[in-house]
Amino acid sequence: MMNSIPTRDDTLRLLHEYNQSDSLRKHAYAVEGVMRYFAKKNGEDEEKWGIIGLIHDLDYEKYPDQHCTKTKEILENNNWPEEYIRAVISHGWGICSDVEPQSTLEKTLYAIDELTGLIAANAMVRPSKSVMDMSVKSVKKKWKSPAFAAGVDRSIIKKGAEMLGVEIGELIEDTIMGMRDVAEEIGLKGNSV
Numbered sequence: 691m692m693n694s695i696p697t698r699d700d701t702l703r704l705l706h707e708y709n710q711s712d713s714l715r716k717h718a719y720a721v722e723g724v725m726r727y728f729a730k731k732n733g734e735d736e737e738k739w740g741i742i743g744l745i746h747d748l749d750y751e752k753y754p755d756q757h758c759t760k761t762k763e764i765l766e767n768n769n770w771p772e773e774y775i776r777a778v779i780s781h782g783w784g785i786c787s788d789v790e791p792q793s794t795l796e797k798t799l800y801a802i803d804e805l806t807g808l809i810a811a812n813a814m815v816r817p818s819k820s821v822m823d824m825s826v827k828s829v830k831k832k833w834k835s836p837a838f839a840a841g842v843d844r845s846i847i848k849k850g851a852e853m854l855g856v857e858i859g860e861l862i863e864d865t866i867m868g869m870r871d872v873a874e875e876i877g878l879k880g881n882s883v
Contacts, residue, residue: 694769701741704768709751716876718744720806720869720872721799722784723876728798742777746799757794758782785846791853801850804842805865808832811839820880821869826862833858 696704709715719734725743728737749760758779765775780796781803782788791800812832813821851861873879 694771695738695770696741696745696770696774698737698741698744700768701744704764705745705748708748708764711751714747714751717806717810718747719872720810720876720878721803723872724806724865724868725795725799727871728802728864729795731864732794733877734795738774742774742795742798743772743801743825746778746781748778757785758787774837791850794854797850797853801847801854801861802865802868803846804844805847805861806838806869808842808844808847809862809865809869810876810878811842812834813880817881818825819878820882821866821873821878822880824866826866829862829866830859 705715705718709718722740722744724746726736726740728734729739743833745765747757748764750757753760758781762775762779765778776789777793777796777799779787780791781787781799783790783800791797809821809824809829812829813819813824816824818829833844847861848858851858854861869876869878
């Protein structure tokens with residue numbers, strides 16, 4: 691069977707089939723929102739970038755020890771295009787995958803995956819519980835505290851920014867903006883207007 695371009699509905703169904711966790715789903719929506727933001731900024735295909743962001747952690751809940759490997763298998767079984775599969779697998783480069791990010795899409799996914807987690811954690815400790823009023827400065831301040839969101843690998847974010855040729859501050863700002871676009875969906879609209 692020929693590989694077909696997945697729709698967002700197809701992608702959501704697959705995501706929900708493999709991920710029951712509310713926090714994992716919200717992370718997927720956050721990464722999707724940020725990928726769409728970056729696609730728009732770079733004049734790229736928003737739908738494609740968004741779908742890849744949405745599905746990037748497909749296997750994480752059910753197969754954490756086979757992260758990226760199992761996703762590749764599942765997506766191949768669902769006849770996903772090779773280019774999409776490669777992009778998804780590349781976000782685990784150096785951790786659970788040997789597929790190095792090459793395209794701007796792949797480098798962006800690699801750079802922002804961990805960063806969305808840091809920004810979400812930062813939003814949760816703010817009085818507003820929101821990304822709507824968040825500044826780059828507040829994220830940078832939390833960045834410097836290794837105990838804060840200790841699970842977030844800052845070296846990956848740094849390496850991703852270098853691969854994209856952007857400053858950390860710019861990457862943080864764009865990621866916040868992308869998360870604002872989906873703030874309601876990811877539960878980070880908070881009580882700010």
